[in-house]
Amino acid sequence: MKMVRDTWTGSEEDRARVNSILDEFEGQDPMESLIPALHKIQAAYRYIPEEAGHIISERWHIPETDIFNVVSFYSDFSTEPRGKRVLWICEGAACYFMGGPQLGEVAQSVLGIPYNETTPDGEWTLRRADFCFGVCHRAPLVELDHHIYGPLSPEELRALIANPPEHSVEEDHE
Numbered sequence: 537m538k539m540v541r542d543t544w545t546g547s548e549e550d551r552a553r554v555n556s557i558l559d560e561f562e563g564q565d566p567m568e569s570l571i572p573a574l575h576k577i578q579a580a581y582r583y584i585p586e587e588a589g590h591i592i593s594e595r596w597h598i599p600e601t602d603i604f605n606v607v608s609f610y611s612d613f614s615t616e617p618r619g620k621r622v623l624w625i626c627e628g629a630a631c632y633f634m635g636g637p638q639l640g641e642v643a644q645s646v647l648g649i650p651y652n653e654t655t656p657d658g659e660w661t662l663r664r665a666d667f668c669f670g671v672c673h674r675a676p677l678v679e680l681d682h683h684i685y686g687p688l689s690p691e692e693l694r695a696l697i698a699n700p701p702e703h704s705v706e707e708d709h710e
Contacts, residue, residue, distance in 0.1 A: 544585040553580060554588045558595055566596035570606060574613060583614040611667070619654045619661035621700060623647075624679040626665045626686075630672035634687070639676050640664060642690045646697050660697075 544550055557576045561569035570592070577588050584607050593600045607613045625643055627636040644650055647660050654661040669684060671677065677686025678693065681703060685696055 544581050544583075544587070546587060550585075551587070551591060554591045555595070558592065566598055570596075570598065570603070571610075574603075574607065578613060581617070582620065583617045586615070611663075611665070617654070617658075619659050621659060621681055622661045622663060623697070624663045624665040625651075626669055626675070626677050626679070628666065628668040628672070630668075630675040631677060631686075634675040635690075636676045638690055639678060639688060639693050642693050643678075643697065646694055 554577060557573055557580070560576070561573055573592065574584055578584055581588070589600055589603045589607070592598060592603055607615060623643060625636060625640040627640065640651070643662055647655055647662055649655055649660070649662055651662055651664045665679065669677065669679060671684055671686070674684065674686035676688060677684055678688060678696070679685075680696065680700060683701070683703065685692075688696070
């Protein structure tokens with residue numbers, strides 16, 4: 537992945553921000569709060585900084601390996617900075633046979649990056665989803681910032697990339 541400007545500086549302000557997020561879950565079971573807290577941290581930094589995992593481990597007494605296992609298990613989480621917008625091209629079985637690979641070619645061409653890379657301006661990250669989103673009746677589809685769009689033609693995908701809707705990723709996890 538091309539290096540995107542890291543939004544984590546390691547400053548006291550960053551540590552305070554993570555602690556403030558964890559404070560929102562005060563009094564709740566740490567294991568039940570882990571995934572929602574990770575979503576909020578990722579929304580703040582566009583990835584899960586390693587030091588955030590250390591802070592969670594210290595505060596909530598969860599082994600760092602358990603935190604890393606959760607982060608690495610869910611494709612939604614990243615340990616590297618992603619773009620402001622994340623575009624997933626579905627290539628699960630239904631999408632694959634209905635034109636998913638063609639949508640992937642269009643996205644790579646329009647954005648000028650291959651899968652698993654981020655545009656140099658840090659705006660877009662392109663990902664291939666070889667798993668099912670569970671809405672196969674909308675194939676071929678894409679997920680943009682946690683919103684499903686489909687069925688899409690290559691022309692409709694070009695238009696979606698050119699004029700993406702305005703919505704906050706943070707809204708999707710509250």
